[in-house]
Amino acid sequence: MYDCVVVGAGAMGSSVAWHLARRGREVAVLDRFEAGHARGSSHGSTRIFRLGYPQADYLELARESLRWWEELEAESGTRLLELTGAVEHGREYIMRPIQGALKASGLPVSRLSPGEAAERWPGLAYEPYVLHQPDAGRILADRTVQVLHRRAVAHGAELRHASPVRRIDVAGDRATVITDDATLIARRVVVAAGSWSQDLLGNVLNLPRMVVTQEQPAHFAPSEAADWPSFLHHGDPGRPSRHMYGAYGLVSPGEGVKVGLHGTGIRCHPDQRTFRPDPRGADILRSYVREWVPGVDPDSAEFISCLYTTTDNEDFVIDRRGPLVVVAGFSGHGFKFTPAIGHLVAGALLDGAALPERFAIDHRLPIERPRRAQLETLLAALGAGPPGIVEPATLHTQLATARKSPTSCGPR
Numbered sequence: 001m002y003d004c005v006v007v008g009a010g011a012m013g014s015s016v017a018w019h020l021a022r023r024g025r026e027v028a029v030l031d032r033f034e035a036g037h038a039r040g041s042s043h044g045s046t047r048i049f050r051l052g053y054p055q056a057d058y059l060e061l062a063r064e065s066l067r068w069w070e071e072l073e074a075e076s077g078t079r080l081l082e083l084t085g086a087v088e089h090g091r092e093y094i095m096r097p098i099q100g101a102l103k104a105s106g107l108p109v110s111r112l113s114p115g116e117a118a119e120r121w122p123g124l125a126y127e128p129y130v131l132h133q134p135d136a137g138r139i140l141a142d143r144t145v146q147v148l149h150r151r152a153v154a155h156g157a158e159l160r161h162a163s164p165v166r167r168i169d170v171a172g173d174r175a176t177v178i179t180d181d182a183t184l185i186a187r188r189v190v191v192a193a194g195s196w197s198q199d200l201l202g203n204v205l206n207l208p209r210m211v212v213t214q215e216q217p218a219h220f221a222p223s224e225a226a227d228w229p230s231f232l233h234h235g236d237p238g239r240p241s242r243h244m245y246g247a248y249g250l251v252s253p254g255e256g257v258k259v260g261l262h263g264t265g266i267r268c269h270p271d272q273r274t275f276r277p278d279p280r281g282a283d284i285l286r287s288y289v290r291e292w293v294p295g296v297d298p299d300s301a302e303f304i305s306c307l308y309t310t311t312d313n314e315d316f317v318i319d320r321r322g323p324l325v326v327v328a329g330f331s332g333h334g335f336k337f338t339p340a341i342g343h344l345v346a347g348a349l350l351d352g353a354a355l356p357e358r359f360a361i362d363h364r365l366p367i368e369r370p371r372r373a374q375l376e377t378l379l380a381a382l383g384a385g386p387p388g389i390v391e392p393a394t395l396h397t398q399l400a401t402a403r404k405s406p407t408s409c410g411p412r
């Protein structure tokens with residue numbers, strides 16, 4: 001019998017396995033696809049690391065993650081996090097709480113005028129309120145997943161790729177995990193199955209809604225050698241276009257400047273996606289880049305396909321029911337927290353530590369105000385008219401309906 005079977009060897013499952021194995025537990029990690037696959041959410045060369053959250057708990061989790069990134073780098077002797085700094089810009093009412101939270105935590109943050117920012121990082125155009133935070137930058141994502149696999153195995157974990165889990169049965173305080181050629185019994189089962197979480201756990205747990213979308217950021221060729229920080233353009237709910245949804249970017253060494261529009265992809269089922277860029281979304285991204293990222297060639301886009309699994313308010317779902325732990329719903333902003341999430345889950349399983357209430361299955365906080373305003377404006381922009389309702393779930397149903405188009409990549 002295993003102490004723990006982890007389902008899913010993406011960033012999150014691999015981090016959980018690393019933490020459990022380094023604490024001497026017998027762990028098996030199963031993934032349905034081959035090592036290094038590009039069908040989930042964790043592949044690709046880079047992700048943004050940043051501390052700039054207005055919510056104190058997310059900010060502290062990111063700060064804790066920074067310490068764990070250092071630990072993982074030290075243990076593996078591999079560089080995973082490069083602190084190039086981050087620039088964030090947007091309307092004052094969105095930026096001030098971020099600046100306040102960073103200051104309250106004693107973290108360095110400076111405000112620049114758009115002119116000062118353009119002088120320092122000429123590749124970008126700026127909104128009036130610009131912040132620079134030095135303890136931010138890029139994570140080497142593919143390398144992180146490889147290192148977590150290697151370290152988990154070095155600590156004794158069993159890692160099996162191409163082993164889809166077909167069913168999980170719970171009986172009392174243990175669970176049975178069934179694959180095509182094996183039956184594994186475990187005291188605990190951690191399900192970190194990304195966009196497949198609902199498929200795998202739908203019959204066992206009543207999970208909050210998680211919307212799966214095929215996102216399509218792209219790498220663009222920089223027009224001249226310039227200094228590039230990681231950057232975040234916070235969405236502006238007052239602007240009736242998809243630009244208001246928020247954009248992000250960073251340099252992926254050797255590939256160009258990656259730019260994406262947060263959470264604007266087409267809904268899909270993870271097994272029925274096209275992997276092809278949606279032409280309408282591609283045009284919107286190019287036009288965004290033309291206006292806001294003048295330091296790249298907008299016609300040089302090399303698109304990437306990746307999945308978001310998004311909850312109604314973009315809070316993660318990390319909770320336990322008996323022997324089952326669900327680790328899902330990372331809503332397009334989870335990677336930076338990877339090593340801290342594994343620590344959190346290992347602490348809950350091995351030390352009985354409480355998991356944060358924000359992430360509980362039954363504790364869905366209402367959509368925060370700017371986010372709700374974004375959703376409502378987006379609905380209006382899509383021609384669905386003002387929603388005139390207050391329930392987040394209804395709002396999302398309306399949004400989903402409004403977004404349905406002939407280019408939709410799946411039935412869900």
Ligand SMILES: Cc1cc2nc3c(=O)[nH]c(=O)nc-3n(C[C@H](O)[C@H](O)[C@H](O)COP(=O)(O)OP(=O)(O)OC[C@H]3O[C@@H](n4cnc5c(N)ncnc54)[C@H](O)[C@@H]3O)c2cc1C
Pocket residue numbers: 007008009010011012013030031032033039040041042043046047048049163164165166192193194195196197200215216217248260306307308327328329330331332333334335336337
């Ligand atoms: C385009 C894009 C840009 C992003 N940018 C950032 C960023 O800049 N900063 C940031 O912090 N975050 C970012 N994120 C988010 C971050 O990448 C994700 O939150 C994170 O990778 C989620 O990891 P995961 O382990 O939950 O999911 P996944 O990586 O999808 O892992 C789930 C795994 O479970 C496996 N699985 C599923 N079902 C089964 C089964 N039945 N049996 C066995 N295995 C199964 C799958 O094969 C998969 O390998 C971005 C995401 C995308 C898509």
